[in-house]
Amino acid sequence: MEDDFDLRQGLTDFLRLNSLSVTAVANGAEFDRALGTENFDVAIIDLNLPDTSGFDIAGRLAKTSGIGIVILTARTTRDDKIRGYAAGADIYLSKPVDGDELVYAVKNLAKRIKQIGKVSQAPLQSTTSWFVDRVTQVLISPEGVAIKLSGREAKLLLRLAAEGGNIVSRAELVHAMGYQESAEKSRGLDAVLRRLRSKTREAGTDLPVHAVHAAGFHFAARITAN
Template sequence: MTTTVLSLQAAKSSSDRAVRVILVEDDHDLRQGIADYLRLQAIEVTDVASGAGFYTTLMDGDFDIAILDVNLPDVSGFELARVISSSKPMGVIMLTARTGREDRIKGYEQGADLYLTKPVDGEELALAIANLARRVRSAALSAKAMADRKDRIPEHAQERPWLLDLQRHRLISPEGVPILLSGREAMLVEQLARAAGATVPRNVLDTLFGNSSSDPESRRLDAALRRLRMKARAAGADLPLHVVHAVGVRFIGALNVV
């Protein structure tokens, strides 16, 4: 048994069903080649050729992973990634011929978990799917467990502070659930913690994402805040962030740095 199949079985062990993937690619031969290979690896694949097909299929299906081309005939794959990241507990893999740095950054800003370029090795793609599906399902199970526990948590427990562990790059909810942060996310939360409930100006936070001054066209801060909220929701917590339009961001509630 190959490493790929072992990894896929491990991903499946967290659920009663195989990993389910929606593949959006307008090149017919490439789409069929990828879909056929993944099916041989025990992955359930639904393949569509356009954004319209994606939206129609998503209404009726439940998927773990979306694999998205960027250059689709009717919509950008970046837009599909943004829709998924803001509304669905799914992993997102961009699979595209666009290799530029700005494209990669845009993909991650819009919610991609992985950005792979064509041509892609089939085994590498299958392993990436398995690993990402395992994380997505684990987060979903944790969220369900937290939701089940929430009704049993005493009211006074809700008054405990959030904790920012800078050394381990994690934010710990009042219920004790850790949320892993990227380096820039940790710096963002640290700025909010140091403000002690005050609004941190947007231009100050923008500098964490490489902007020397506030740029009205930049959406990197908004994307980072959206991803933070999604991570918190996946952990069963409601992140108390308040965005003051065109002004800045503040953290409502107690937030301590440890």
């Protein structure tokens, strides 16, 4: 994601010459459209974009996806680097960047992302309960099926798991997932639950998260987390 046309084209050509598949975009809006139609292993993000902040995009990706994040920017101060890593960047590179360094950074990061994906998709030994791994953000069903979670899906399940089957209010869950209070009205929690139920159905099981009228939600099965 780079708004300078010449630099964007040059980086795109060089990466493609090194056997990488690249989708080049100039701003945050184009990136969001691409993200909705394509799958990516790594995102290369400039910080100074015309319509949004690269920090915001990095933070959103870190919370809601398993995409590797490379920040590539002319901003080289210590504060910017710390802020970039705090937002979720895996790698922070400064312009002008050496093309070969960028290629190896992207390839190595993509390799690690794919290895994590393979581990999360591998069937595990059957257990008597559900299990959430907060590090890899994977949900394991009692049948041993691994389901990859987004950041907010993982936070939702970890909050429910911490209550040991007790009811958690909607407001508490919204807060645990990092939404602003206004998001409660926009049904952000319900959207996350819908996606999570869809994922578990695709994995051949049903998610035992039950709504309790005027009270909240609870996980109606044994669930543990690490």
